[in-house]
Amino acid sequence: MKKLTFVLENLCRDSEFVEKIVADVREVLDATGKIGIYSRLLEIEKLLCKQSLKFYYLGLWGMPGIGKTTIAEAAFKQMSKDFDASFFVEDFHKEYHKGRPYKLREEHLKKVPKGGSIRGPILSFKELREKKVLFVLDDVRNLMDFESFLGGIEGVSPGSVIILTSRDKQVLHQCQVEDVFEVPSLNEEEAVRLFARTAFHKEGPSDAKLMDVSKKVARYAGGNPKALCFYGRELEKKKKPEEMEEEFEKMRQCPPQEILSLFRSSYDALNDNERSIFLDIACFFNGEPCDDVMRILEGCGFFPHVGIDRLAERSLLTISKEKRVEMQGFIQDAAREFINQTSRRRRHWEPSRIRLLLENDKSKVGDTFCYL
Amino acid sequence: MIHSVIYNNVYLNCLRSIYSVFQGNEVIEGIFLDTTKLTFDVNPMAFENMYNLRLLKIYSTHSETAQELRLTKELRSLPYELRLLHWEKYPLQSLPQDFDTRHLVELNMPYSQLQSLCVGTKVKVTFRENRKLFFFLVKLFMCFVLFCRA
Numbered sequence: 001m002k003k004l005t006f007v008l009e010n011l012c013r014d015s016e017f018v019e020k021i022v023a024d025v026r027e028v029l030d031a032t033g034k035i036g037i038y039s040r041l042l043e044i045e046k047l048l049c050k051q052s053l054k055f056y057y058l059g060l061w062g063m064p065g066i067g068k069t070t071i072a073e074a075a076f077k078q079m080s081k082d083f084d085a086s087f088f089v090e091d092f093h094k095e096y097h098k099g100r101p102y103k104l105r106e107e108h109l110k111k112v113p114k115g116g117s118i119r120g121p122i123l124s125f126k127e128l129r130e131k132k133v134l135f136v137l138d139d140v141r142n143l144m145d146f147e148s149f150l151g152g153i154e155g156v157s158p159g160s161v162i163i164l165t166s167r168d169k170q171v172l173h174q175c176q177v178e179d180v181f182e183v184p185s186l187n188e189e190e191a192v193r194l195f196a197r198t199a200f201h202k203e204g205p206s207d208a209k210l211m212d213v214s215k216k217v218a219r220y221a222g223g224n225p226k227a228l229c230f231y232g233r234e235l236e237k238k239k240k241p242e243e244m245e246e247e248f249e250k251m252r253q254c255p256p257q258e259i260l261s262l263f264r265s266s267y268d269a270l271n272d273n274e275r276s277i278f279l280d281i282a283c284f285f286n287g288e289p290c291d292d293v294m295r296i297l298e299g300c301g302f303f304p305h306v307g308i309d310r311l312a313e314r315s316l317l318t319i320s321k322e323k324r325v326e327m328q329g330f331i332q333d334a335a336r337e338f339i340n341q342t343s344r345r346r347r348h349w350e351p352s353r354i355r356l357l358l359e360n361d362k363s364k365v366g367d368t369f370c371y372l
Numbered sequence: 373m374i375h376s377v378i379y380n381n382v383y384l385n386c387l388r389s390i391y392s393v394f395q396g397n398e399v400i401e402g403i404f405l406d407t408t409k410l411t412f413d414v415n416p417m418a419f420e421n422m423y424n425l426r427l428l429k430i431y432s433t434h435s436e437t438a439q440e441l442r443l444t445k446e447l448r449s450l451p452y453e454l455r456l457l458h459w460e461k462y463p464l465q466s467l468p469q470d471f472d473t474r475h476l477v478e479l480n481m482p483y484s485q486l487q488s489l490c491v492g493t494k495v496k497v498t499f500r501e502n503r504k505l506f507f508f509l510v511k512l513f514m515c516f517v518l519f520c521r522a
Contacts, residue, residue, distance in 0.1 A: 284404045284427060292478075299455040299477030300426050344396040346424075347403075354405045357397070360415035360444070 035197075035225070036190045040071050040183065041078065047179050048079075053158050059172030060165040062183035063315035063331075064262040065226030068165040069138050071183060075163065076136050083160070085112045086134035093141040096149065105149060129155040136163045141269075143174040167266060169313040185223030192218050194225060198232025199244075209241040217248060222328035230258050255330070255337045263334045266314055276300075277307040278316060281325055282335030283347040290323045402427035407460075411439035416448045425451040429458040462486055 023038040047058060060068045073088065080086040087108040089095060095104055109124070133156050140146050146164070166172050172180050186194060192214045196204050205211040217235070221227040234251065238244045251259075270278060277297055285293045290308070297304035308325065311317050317327045327335075339347055348354050400422050407430060419425065428450075430441060440461035447464070450457070450471045457476060462484035473479070 344399045346401040358418040360413040
């Protein structure tokens with residue numbers, strides 16, 4: 001039996017405090033469940049309650065692997081019984097571009113559970129007039145797809161909800177969502193717990209050394225659940241903390257395919273200008289004051305005011321409260337790996353390689369002659 | 373003897389630039405070197421073919437164990453496209469003679485031996501003006517000759 005302790009902070013309102021208790025208790029009861037999911041669900045419920053009389057669009061935004069899909073799924077599971085018709089499209093972008101955009105809609109409409117006021121299979125949105133519907137589209141990447149998929153949906157009853165998830169905030173705004181919920185990353189305690197669960201199959205690291213390693217991984221992965229689970233699984237086989245650290249260092253130097261593929265599509269979607277800014281920040285300016293970085297990049301002929309904002313909207317970096325440009329460790333290493341994969345490297349940061357470039361090597365072709 | 377030395381010089385410079393093109397130096401846009409754990413002699417011609425170098429930073433994350441890069445001879449050149457030049461403990465008293473600072477956005481040279489900054493550009497300016505004057509005189513002379521012939 002686990003003991004839960006709650007401290008009522010001065011700044012916290014009673015209602016918020018009760019909500020926190022409810023979220024934590026639900027999480028304890030659901031021992032195999034996803035960490036931190038109930039507190040996030042609660043936030044979404046609050047947003048939905050406020051808008052109960054409208055046809056409401058809600059966007060879930062966050063970096064790849066942060067748990068947008070998981071939360072959308074949990075919300076769907078919890079709420080779908082309150083609606084007349086509901087469906088969930090997983091990997092909307094991928095499904096839509098498989099070459100059968102119109103069929104996709106039909107297929108999902110067919111799956112709408114019958115009962116209540118709906119009889120027989122539904123074939124078009126027309127039949128959903130006056131019905132209360134809940135649609136979840138997971139991973140929307142552009143407005144056109146969204147519009148053509150949901151074209152013709154009108155006259156649904158107030159209280160209907162469409163939830164979109166996207167890694168690009170701009171897309172959500174284009175789709176005219178009323179609220180954007182930024183899926184928060186796990187805090188350190190949650191991150192360590194998730195890592196321990198996958199790596200040691202326990203709720204927490206058993207000794208101080210393992211705790212250190214766990215914290216290191218948690219900080220590096222920036223509370224990203226997918227990355228944490230991945231590192232946990234990879235480090236599961238290593239028993240000693242030293243071995244773990246060595247393996248972890250190896251994965252930092254040479255990020256595995258699973259981590260790279262998380263960011264590949266975001267990276268490929270960048271234009272030349274944004275890509276240069278992204279790579280410059282990943283290689284050179286991570287953690288530097290935003291104004292300084294902007295000035296230098298502006299001098300380079302990029303357009304950093306727009307570019308850095310776009311990168312933040314694509315959740316590839318963040319601007320901290322102290323106005324610094326910050327990129328999570330594992331995104332930075334993934335970006336550096338993208339550079340390593342190119343045949344001619346434009347940016348150098350490894351001392352050993354730079355030494356090869358700049359060192360005055362007497363054995364090389366004729367230095368002695370050059371300065372006669 | 374002098375001829376052969378000059379010939380060698382030209383020839384070897386040629387070889388060098390071919391070598392650096394082969395290495396791909398001309399595509400390099402940024403170099404950030406942390407000198408905490410290493411030091412070496414910098415080749416005075418190292419930046420010769422880095423036409424696209426925008427960002428150059430030589431720094432150290434731990435100042436107490438920091439080492440400086442050694443430069444036994446003056447740098448031959450620094451790239452024209454440079455926007456950021458940050459060189460901690462720069463060992464020489466001046467920057468290369470013909471270093472063109474017109475694109476530079478930030479120049480940081482903490483703990484350096486640097487004494488003069490503008491020398492390079494001033495020299496260049498005067499040189500340019502002299503050259504203009506020289507061409508102007510040549511043109512005047514040509515006009516004069518043509519005029520006389522007519």
